[in-house]
Amino acid sequence: MHERLHEFDSGILVGQPGAVLAKSDRHRPSETWYNEVAPPPRLAGWIASMWETRIPELGEARVRIMPNACVDLVFYVSDPSWGEGPAAIVAPPHRSYVVGSTLRSFMVRSIGWRHVVGASLLPAGVAPLLGLPARVIGESVAFLRDVIGKRAAELEQQVIDGPPDRAMQRLAAALQETRVLRQADGIVEQAVRLVRRAHGRKRIDDLAAGVNVSPRRLERHFTEQVGISAKTFSRLVRFDRVVRDIATRGNGSWAQFALAHGYTDQAHFINEFKEFAGITPAQFEREALTTGTDN
Structure with a gap:
């Protein structure tokens, strides 16, 4: 991609x-x-x-x-x-x-x-x-x-x-x-913008402060509107960035790649990648080269 x-x-x-x-x-x-x-x-x-x-x-x-x-x-x-x-x-x-x-x-x-x-x-x-x-x-x-x-x-x-x-x-x-059918949730809209700008690497406390609400209120808006927590949404945004960047990661190690994307270590990165992708980063990299992958 x-x-x-x-x-x-x-x-x-x-x-x-x-x-x-x-x-x-x-x-x-x-x-x-x-x-x-x-x-x-x-x-x-x-x-x-x-x-x-x-x-x-x-x-x-x-x-x-x-x-x-x-x-x-x-x-x-x-x-x-x-x-x-x-x-x-x-x-x-x-x-x-x-x-x-x-x-x-x-x-x-x-x-x-x-x-x-x-x-x-x-x-x-x-x-x-x-x-x-x-x-x-x-x-x-x-x-x-x-x-x-x-x-x-x-x-x-x-x-x-x-x-x-x-x-x-x-x-x-x-x-x-398209005629606007319902008003957008302003808190969610602002928070999503901040999360995407930070590529999913923003603490929830900082995110809540950025939209001038408490962390509890922020999570309530995400649960009611998005169906997942703000933290899970942030993890998905970071994962999406990872998927995009794997294609151009070059010859660097997976450990370096993990740290560059805000993971605590390589194990944390691999575990989260497998949670969302169902395969390891190395398997995905090989698969994408041979079959094509969308996200």
């Missing part, structure tokens, strides 16, 4: 691993390709990123989906894949889903060409855009229609109809036009 978010509609798509494609390039990539861009400025407080992935037509591919501290809207521009485990609901002919803020990775299996676009909603953006708090969605993977009702068919049509290479832009435009 590419580390830096590009400005929305910047003119190029930078994918993994190492491919650079012009937006007008409609050729299918020869390897799994992922790109993410910053959301439109008006949605920056509610959406972490807009993203797109393409899987080549080279037989069966299994892609690991990692926790990213977000609720994702997922649209298959191509035929759908087949989910496994908690994502078993993902299967043809359904093409639009909501993926809750999972605490453990899961696998998606594809056979043949796949093209998927989506939006990673921040906790404070779920209620305004979907009409219910992230807590209600939890870790589930659901049909979009079961979350937002009849609006799902209209949104799916807006995203899927038209040139495939503009699907992500159509999703962004549709979300900008």
Whole structure:
């Protein structure tokens, strides 16, 4: 996954691993390709990123989906894949889903060409855009229609109809036009911004002070709105940063990598990584090089 978010509609798509494609390039990539861009400025407080992935037509591919501290809207521009485990609901002919803020990775299996676009909603953006708090969605993977009702068919049509290479832009435009369904929780919105700015490395006492509330009140807002504690959310944000940085870590030791990301030692890092990913960092690094991984 590419580390830096590009400005929305910047003119190029930078994918993994190492491919650079012009937006007008409609050729299918020869390897799994992922790109993410910053959301439109008006949605920056509610959406972490807009993203797109393409899987080549080279037989069966299994892609690991990692926790990213977000609720994702997922649209298959191509035929759908087949989910496994908690994502078993993902299967043809359904093409639009909501993926809750999972605490453990899961696998998606594809056979043949796949093209998927989506939006990673921040906790404070779920209620305004979907009409219910992230807590209600939890870790589930659901049909979009079961979350937002009849609006799902209209949104799916807006995203899927038209040139495939503009699907992500159509999703962004549709979300900008969405009527605000519920007010965002201001405390959660501020806290999420601070946690993300610190890459998950902020003490809860300091975080509460940063939004001018007590730690107890902060945790109550997270539990009611997000469904997890502020501490767990911070751990997920740090984990997301780790997943992004592994691809560019070079030849340094895992111990050095762990310390650089705020873990007390290598054992702490490996244990937490296995908790969220289900595999060790070294296994993930090898897997990502051979199969492609999204988060």
